[in-house]
Amino acid sequence: MPPRESAINPLPPLILALFALTMGIEILFQLGSRGIVGGPQAIGWRQAALLDYGFQGTFPSFMIETGQLRPEFLMRFLSYPFVNGSFSQAIFAGVMLLAxxxxxxxxxxxxSVFLLYVLSTIGGALAMWALGGEGDWLFGGFPPVYGLIGGYTYLIWVRLGQIGAQQLHAFRLIAVLAALQLIFGLLFGFAQDWPADLGGFVTGLIVAPVLVPGGFRALLARLRRPD
Known part of the structure; x- marks a missing residue:
């Protein structure tokens, strides 16, 4: 008798690890703000983390102007998703990350899913640098989540094409999810980080064709194909 397939596909372990890390940091912030751990100085842990690990356009601008590659500045391209501005932001971004x-x-x-997350995180920061104000702070886990949405949109676009359906329907998903985040932001408050969300989504959409199984070989075949 063949083994029964599970009705619930397991989450990628690296995505679970990213979620656990993000929520672990948020739990520390919550415990510190209530004086349960860390003593009186723990009340300022979140604010200190936002300043130490958040992203701002001034950091890459400084490196370009001075010709210095500062590790503590480069780190911010990857560290900002793990520091959220509030518990509600961390929960909402975490649930979307898992889904x-x-x-x-x-x-x-x-x-490949982990690499999609990482590249979308960097893409979100670059978009914030290019389109946002230099003094605007970027933090929270939404840009890489939008990168996953970009990857998922591509997968749906391919699947719709295979069955002969209207492929533009794939982009309805990003519209719905963006609307949900907008409602959440209006209710609970959110940073003005729309360039990073857009950058994360576009990055995910662009790199997903290479990250799907056989995608890199297909890309090489297209590049080698004579005109």
Missing amino acids: LGKFVGEIMASF
Whole structure:
């Protein structure tokens, strides 16, 4: 008798690890703000972390102007998603991370989903630098989540094309999810980080074709194909 397939596909382990890290940091902030751990100085842990690990356009601008590659500045391209501005932001971004990570992980390998997350994180920071104000802070886990949405949109676009359906319908998903985040932001408050969300989504959409199984080989075949 063949083994029964599980009705619930497991989450990519690396996505679970990212979620656990993000929520672990948030739990520390919550415990510190209530004086349960860390003593009186723990009340300022969140604010200190935002300043130490958040992203701002002034950091890459400084490196370009001075010709200095500062590790503490480069780190911010990857560290900002793990420091959220509030508990509600951390929870909402975390739930979306798990949901989108599972959807994309049904097609992509676990490491490919992780790489999609990392590249979208960097893409979100670059977009914030290019389109946002230099003094605007970027923090929170939404830009890489939007990168996963970009990857999922591509997968749906391909699937719709295979069955002959209207492929533009794939982009309805990003519209719905963006509307949900907008409502959440209006109710609970959010940073003006729309360039980073856009950058994360576009990055995910662009790199997903290479990260799907056989995608890199397909890209090489297209490049080698004579005109």
